[in-house]
Amino acid sequence: DADVTQTPRNRITKTGKRIMLECSQTKGHDRMYWYRQDPGLGLRLIYYSFDVKDINKGEISDGYSVSRQAQAKFSLSLESAIPNQTALYFCATSEGVQPQHFGDGTRLSIL
């Protein structure tokens, strides 16, 4: 089983819809992160969480929200999806200052 699992792996939806991307981990890490990947731009940090009671905005948090439901679960929501949020989304985890471990990504297309 994967250590960091993202669901769904692919999603196509329409402008204005509410979307939730989910991430769960079995590694027992305290820190979790959400990134988006766009061609030619690398990965950019959306939100990160140090533990269940801690949520922090990243570089590009506008239009997104997150929820850390448990140490192992960190979900990303798009309240009203727009086409420029079409991207590949990655969840990652880390323990303290150790390197991050990434999920396999969710490909989101907004029409």
Place this chain on the structure above:
Amino acid sequence: GNSVTQMEGPVTLSEEAFLTINCTYTATGYPSLFWYVQYPGEGLQLLLKATKADDKGSNKGFEATYRKETTSFHLEKGSVQVSDSAVYFCALSLDSGSARQLTFGSGTQLTVLP
């Protein structure tokens, strides 16, 4: 602010060729440096890292040396294989309090032909 600049791809090489992917960085303070690799349809995997000047990270035949004087962390491999075809990301991290936040370069697509 912090930033990472990678050589643009795509890069296409024949099997057993020598690989260099250039990476330079701008950072306030003393960052840790990383190379991540992304195989098709998968997430990023840590390839190697270096945490201080003159450190050399190595893994799977890949190497990179942390050069503070040139603010560089170039990735090299002496003889690439078809299985090395992937996207390679250079990244830096400056610990902020108890956090570790990564700043990524734009990625370099490598294709190795048999």
